[in-house]
Amino acid sequence: MGPTCAARLLVEVGDRARFRSEAHVASWNGTAPIEASSGDQVRYRLSRTGDRQINRVLYNVAADASASNHVASIA
Numbered sequence: 635m636g637p638t639c640a641a642r643l644l645v646e647v648g649d650r651a652r653f654r655s656e657a658h659v660a661s662w663n664g665t666a667p668i669e670a671s672s673g674d675q676v677r678y679r680l681s682r683t684g685d686r687q688i689n690r691v692l693y694n695v696a697a698d699a700s701a702s703n704h705v706a707s708i709a
Contacts, residue, residue, distance in 0.1 A: 639691050646688050664689040 664684025
């Protein structure tokens with residue numbers, strides 16, 4: 635994670651004490667899955683709520699980390 639992403643997360647999250655749990659943080663940033671079950675079929679989908687900008691920052695961080703690990707594992 636670069637300094638720009640880290641700064642963005644620190645500014646947006648602010649005081650981490652305002653979140654009761656990890657689940658609360660996930661709900662706030664839109665990464666918590668939502669149950670979308672029907673009958674006996676249990677399914678989950680991504681939430682469209684939450685802070686979409688922070689969700690995008692987290693996605694980019696994860697994608698960069700995944701790409702870096704993939705390249706390192708090939709060498």
